[in-house]
Amino acid sequence: MKRILGKTCIVTGASLGIGRACALRLAEEGGRVALFDVLDDDGSALRDELRASGHDAEYWHVDVSSEASVRAAVDEVAAHFGSVDVLVNNAGIAGINKPTHEVSEAEWDRVQDVNVKGVFFCTKHVLAHMRRAGAGSIIHLSSIYGLVGAPDLPPYHASKGAVTLMAKTDALLYAADGIRVNSVHPGFIWTPLVAHLLVASGATDLDVARAELGKLHALGHVGEPDDVAWGVVYLASDEAKFVTGSELVIDGGYTAR
Secondary structure: OOOOOOOEEEEEOOOOHHHHHHHHHHHHOOOEEEEEEOOHHHHHHHHHHHHHOOOOEEEEEOOOOOHHHHHHHHHHHHHHHOOOOEEEEOOOOOOOOOOHHHOOHHHHHHHHHHHHHHHHHHHHHHHHHHHHHOOEEEEEEOOHHHOOOOOOOHHHHHHHHHHHHHHHHHHHHHHHHOEEEEEEEEOOEOOHHHHHHHHHOOOOOHHHHHHHHHOOOOOOOOEOHHHHHHHHHHHHOHHHOOOOOOEEEEOOOHHHO
């Protein structure tokens, strides 16, 4: 079934983890995929993998914290593929793990630059293309920590809370243009970012650490990138034509408590 047939989909932070899974599933469902990342080797390898499987894909080196970089790449995507129909704002960093009183201005700003300004810049520059077309789907990857708090990673949690409300605001601003904007809220998903956080917190056996992390979820395990990617496919597709300003929670029951 080609649920995204003919749609041009930009995926930021596309090279690894959730972004990679989103790119693969959107392509399998018929989408033309524009891969944005700063990890050129991984991004180019994914492009080649998609092309080898018969999919239409291209890679752009994009620093989402730079408006000039984002603007140029989005315009190139539109020229290359002929449209911009879907934006998956996935690029993000965890940042420093310190209590608030120890976080420096530079440490705070770095997370906001990528996680918040990056979402802003990408959204801002796809909107002109989507408004001309009279349709579009913008999907922000927030987090369970865009809904609930935790005693760690203050800059990250602040950034994900911002992303949640940015989706709702733009859903209202651009509904009349036929543009839908939603946020996705994963629980802990087994990605390089999560593995890195566990190692940074002192874990020496990742299998044991993963099992312990899984216990935080009602289903008893952490998720896989595809668990999130299929939710993104739904929001990108016309199946979700009446869904905007919503929070799609994919968290194994973490926030149900």
